[in-house]
Every structure is written in C-alpha cells, then in structure tokens.
Amino acid sequence: DAKTTQPTSMDCAEGRAANLPCNHSTISGNEYVYWYRQIHSQGPQYIIHGLKNNETNEMASLIITEDRKSSTLILPHATLRDTAVYYCIVKRFGNEKLTFGTGTRLTIIP
Amino acid sequence: GAGVSQSPSNKVTEKGKDVELRCDPISGHTALYWYRQSLGQGLEFLIYFQGNSAPDKSGLPSDRFSAERTGGSVSTLTIQRTQQEDSAVYLCASSLEGGIYNSPLHFGNGTRLTVT
Numbered sequence A: 001d002a003k004t005t006q007p008t009s010m011d012c013a014e015g016r017a018a019n020l021p022c023n024h025s026t027i028s029g030n031e032y033v034y035w036y037r038q039i040h041s042q043g044p045q046y047i048i049h050g051l052k053n054n055e056t057n058e059m060a061s062l063i064i065t066e067d068r069k070s071s072t073l074i075l076p077h078a079t080l081r082d083t084a085v086y087y088c089i090v091k092r093f094g095n096e097k098l099t100f101g102t103g104t105r106l107t108i109i110p
Numbered sequence B: 001g002a003g004v005s006q007s008p009s010n011k012v013t014e015k016g017k018d019v020e021l022r023c024d025p026i027s028g029h030t031a032l033y034w035y036r037q038s039l040g041q042g043l044e045f046l047i048y049f050q051g052n053s054a055p056d057k058s059g060l061p062s063d064r065f066s067a068e069r070t071g072g073s074v075s076t077l078t079i080q081r082t083q084q085e086d087s088a089v090y091l092c093a094s095s096l097e098g099g100i101y102n103s104p105l106h107f108g109n110g111t112r113l114t115v116t
Helices: none
Strands: A009-013 A018-021 A031-040 A045-050 A060-064 A072-075 A084-092 A104-109 B006-008 B010-013 B019-024 B030-038 B043-050 B052-056 B066-070 B073-078 B087-095 B111-115
Touching: A009 A018, A009 B052, A018 A031, A018 A084, A018 A104, A018 B010, A031 A060, A045 A072, A072 A084, A104 B066, B019 B087, B019 B111, B030 B073, B043 B066, B043 B073, B073 B087
Parallel strands: A009 A104, B010 B111
Antiparallel strands: A018 A072, A031 A045, A031 A084, A060 A072, A084 A104, B006 B019, B019 B073, B030 B043, B030 B087, B043 B052, B066 B073, B087 B111
16 A cells, blocks of 8 residues: 655644645556544544545545545534544555555644 | 444563453454554554454564454454563454454553563
C-alpha cells in the first residue's frame, strides 16, 4: 500500500472548517483513501473513504485531487469534540488490513 | 446498536503470567481484526479473521501470541508468559464483509494491558 504523509499537528478554531491534508504521491489506481480518527482513550472511528471522486457524508467531505496524489479531509463546522488524531490511510482493493501511520493531531480551539 | 465490545477494559498482570483478551464483534460482521497500540505510538496490525479462519497472522510479534475465533463471532487473544514490552492497548475491530470489500472497520475501545 502507498505511503501517506500528514502534518504532525494542526489547530482550528471552533465553528470554522478544519481542512486536513494528506499526501499520497505513490498511490496506484486500485488504492482507496480512507480517513479514521481516534479520540483520546477510544478506538479509531471510521470517517469516510474514496477512490477518485469527492465524497461527502454526515461527518465530513473528502476532496481528492485529479491526479490522486493528495487529498483533504474537511470537517465543515469543527466542534471541541472533533479534537482527535486523524489518520489518512491508503489501502489497495483486495488487501485485508489497514496500515495506520502517525496521523495528524487536530486540536479545536474554543 | 451495540458496537464492538472488549473485555476487560483494563488488565494488570505480573510478568510471566498468561492473559486472555476477549472481543465481541458487531453481530453479523464476518471479519475481525486485532491491533495493538503502545503508548504514544500508532496502531500495529496483529491478526485478521474471516469467519473462524485467520488468513493473515503476519502481525503476531512472537509465538507467545495466539488468537482464535469461534462460531464466527467471539475472538480471544492470548498472550503467554507476558513480558513488560507487551504492555499496550489491544484493539479489536470488525467489519461486515472483510477488507477486500471496503467495508469500514468498527473498533472497540480496547483493553489496556499493563505488565508489571
């Protein structure tokens, strides 16, 4: 599976949109981009995933660049409860397991 | 609905003792995964079950670690002769159809194991 690069940490003001970038320049055609987050003392929580089209659900939006070498997770109106470590993961279709990196520690500032 | 349940939530054991960690996946989920997370570290894959069989055991760190799953449901991770480096949070996850179908993983809140 392709490697991902994320900033170590980010801050965002409460109520603003949080934009979390992820680089995956070696991604191949059959690899999906997944986002999970881990709130302190809890297990990771699935947020969203996509292949090449932008995706939106009740939690977030996922914007994938046309060349698929990077993506951005958008939390439209961040709340204090969104403070967590966010993991961007690239997984090949047919590969069973997710490989977690070190993620981005997002802190929402009141 | 009920999520993935893990027990115990905390376990303190003495070095050299055996421990069993239990995972109850979401009902109907055929795939089950074990990960562990050491303090301040990322998640490390241990083992994956599809039904009762384990096609990928590649992450088990040593032969002291074993896992089984019965009835396509409950799974037990056993660590024999525990060592201090086994101290970590052990996380279980389940998914509806297994990773090849892109079903998202649903994680429990883990068992925090401390080996003294």
